Amino acid sequence: MNFTSQYAGHIISMGNGRYIQFKDSMYSTEDETEIEFLLKHREFGSVIKSSDTVPKINKEELPLISVIIPSRINENIDVMPSLCKQTYKNLEIIIIYDFRGEGASKTRNRGVEKASGEYILFCDNDLELAPDAIKSLYMTLVKSNSGWAFGKFRMDGIEYNKGKDLNIPNNKSSHAYIDWFECIPILSLIKAEAKPRFDEQMKKFVDWDLWVSLDKAGHSPVFCDKVLFTTKNRPGGISNCSHEVSVYWRNYLYAKHNVMKNNKKIADIVIPHHDRHDFLKKTLDRLDNSIFNIIVVSGGTFAENSNKGARLAETDNIIILNDDTEVDNDLLIRMCERQEDVVGCAQFIPSFNKTILGMGCGQKDGKPRWFLAESKENVLIPNGFLYRFKKKAWKKLGGFNEMFRNGGEDQDLGMRAVEMGMSIANLDDVVVHHHSQSKGRHDFVDENNQLMQKLWPIERIQKIL
Structure with a gap:
């Protein structure tokens, strides 16, 4: 031998x-x-x-x-x-x-x-x-x-x-x-x-x-x-x-051998869309519609479009995905596998040439100061460009606050999830996000900041930190 x-x-x-x-x-x-x-x-x-x-x-x-x-x-x-x-x-x-x-x-x-x-x-x-x-x-x-x-x-x-x-x-x-x-x-x-x-x-x-x-x-x-x-x-x-993994790879196997795929879906992906059709096409081309229901909604603000799409969800997992991302199906599957109520991940923003792990919050002059966290110890909530919610958690949260207009709604939702004691996971996986490319993205920055300070004074934030 x-x-x-x-x-x-x-x-x-x-x-x-x-x-x-x-x-x-x-x-x-x-x-x-x-x-x-x-x-x-x-x-x-x-x-x-x-x-x-x-x-x-x-x-x-x-x-x-x-x-x-x-x-x-x-x-x-x-x-x-x-x-x-x-x-x-x-x-x-x-x-x-x-x-x-x-x-x-x-x-x-x-x-x-x-x-x-x-x-x-x-x-x-x-x-x-x-x-x-x-x-x-x-x-x-x-x-x-x-x-x-x-x-x-x-x-x-x-x-x-x-x-x-x-x-x-x-x-x-x-x-x-x-x-x-x-x-x-x-x-x-x-x-x-x-x-x-x-x-x-x-x-x-x-x-x-x-x-x-x-x-x-x-x-x-x-x-x-x-x-x-x-x-x-x-x-x-x-x-x-x-x-979720079993469904995905079984469908992969069927597709590889030219067999009609199963119709069982593992998540609804809601994509709020404005005017960057080129980014949207690239995002859609990466997604496997054999295992995901893909819902694109336009005509309103980010919060309005997201909430409208989430109301159409049929599965137990709701994924809110920006239309200017380069995400892999494998990551989305793993996010759906997680048992936490809310799951996020890191993002790489080419225009900043930085990897952002999540959102952080400090204070200046007695007021909260939100920032993009580049280190784990500063992360308070996950990035808002890609969120996976259990449907029960989404309904309990009531979706995004539509008073926000294309900014601040993700921080507000993440903070409410923390305040309600929901389980949250922030994965180390990094997704390319072509941040803030849509026209009019920053038109309501001042209004959104004022609303955030009104809803989240430093005293409220400190109670849940």
């Missing part, structure tokens, strides 16, 4: 013996004294010690299978003991460390580039394989004319793919066809000639996408009717992703 570990461009080949996992490599030795020494000296970066001995292998007349394991550099390779006990012996184990934060898809793809086997087996680092798992997959695959093989597994004691309908829907443009490949585990044996590759743009459902792509390319699957491994549900794993 050939152990290979990849870190910072270096390949380290391992022999037989007990192994220790380090932050930058796998270390193999049969010397117990050396093992004890290494484990005692933490500067070597030791993480775990296996209680098993890597068996000495006599290669059989079987094709080489490359087992690819992606891992973060501080994670245990818990699957290794059960890999060492496999009855199929001709294995090449490739551990690819994600030391750049690239994600599992890119890390696995790098593993494929290193593989030299006739077959490829993707394997997560926290699985416990049945002793005959790989052999069962191999025997199932060679007896068929298929491109890859998968089987059953147990997660938290629940058996998956038991009694699975093995008839793949013929209509490859249907939801039923795409959905058939759901719950097929990452531990599947693939012929290397199929050239498996993960979509590095996807952050969820990447294995699901791979199975669909392989089948569409003519590499059909075959089912191995055995429980091949056990695992546990992991925080942050696919089984724990939020409803």
